[in-house]
Amino acid sequence: MNMPDADGLLLADKAFLALRDLFTGGGLRAGQFVSMPDLVKSIGLPIAPVREAVKRAESAALVRVLPKRGVAVMEATPELVRECFHLRTIFDQEGARQLVRDGVQGKLDTLRETHQRVLDAARSGITPPLQREAMAVDWALHSTLADALDNNSAREIYSRNRDRISIIQHSRPLLPDRIVPAMEEHLEIIDRIIAGDEERAAEAVRDHFRQTLRWWGIII
Incomplete structure (x- = not known):
């Protein structure tokens, strides 16, 4: 269940903001592949909200989810x-x-x-x-x-x-x-x-x- 944290943000929202920070800060780069466990570790939140954040990023065409493998960041073609x-x-x-x-x-x-x-x-x-x-x-x-x-x-x-x-x-x-x-x-x-x-x-x-x-x- 997505519960608000101490700042009033849903954990999924907080996870998405953290994911965006990885993109804008260069922590995740174009064409890079990252496993879900590694992404959870980088973001520092439970896997459920991280999955929601990844789904949101996928809908924005920022990443592709590779089933049972992980996440691929969009390529700069x-x-x-x-x-x-x-x-x-x-x-x-x-x-x-x-x-x-x-x-x-x-x-x-x-x-x-x-x-x-x-x-x-x-x-x-x-x-x-x-x-x-x-x-x-x-x-x-x-x-x-x-x-x-x-x-x-x-x-x-x-x-x-x-x-x-x-x-x-x-x-x-x-x-x-x-x-x-x-x-x-x-x-x-x-x-x-x-x-x-x-x-x-x-x-x-x-x-x-x-x-x-x-x-x-x-x-x-």
Whole structure:
């Protein structure tokens, strides 16, 4: 029976959050196989809620359950990489347009400053902490674009797709040669939003998508 824990969360919910943390933190990587006993050990919860968490992850296409064997994490195939980043781009374009329409450009100042600081630091030299910060800053912009839609259905789809992209990203670390151009592309998006130019902001989002795929070796 799934009983709430001390924090009021059902054990299955807690197990799923822990499973997601393994994905987003790189504890489970694309294409990896893990047995159920090992997964239970990693999550630190009883097998019943872990099974429920795995079922939820399977319904979100994050894993495949192999009967009597274990769990296989989704593979970062070129087709899936293109599909996931394309879906994010669809939402990001509309989010950029919506931010312009809402006239909240001034609220992007802090986000812009953070990007510029990471870019300046990256130009001086890449360190592991800076790589981790760059990934967090990268997601901060995409989350801002998604939140601008203020649409719960879109937010749910975006969140699931973000989980898939997190697994994809950990299949290939954010290398130094991508940090500088990624920050520059993000700043272009932010600057076009601040300038109040819907179409050029959306165009900058599409350019970021093309450059991201090119970095993954996918030409469109």
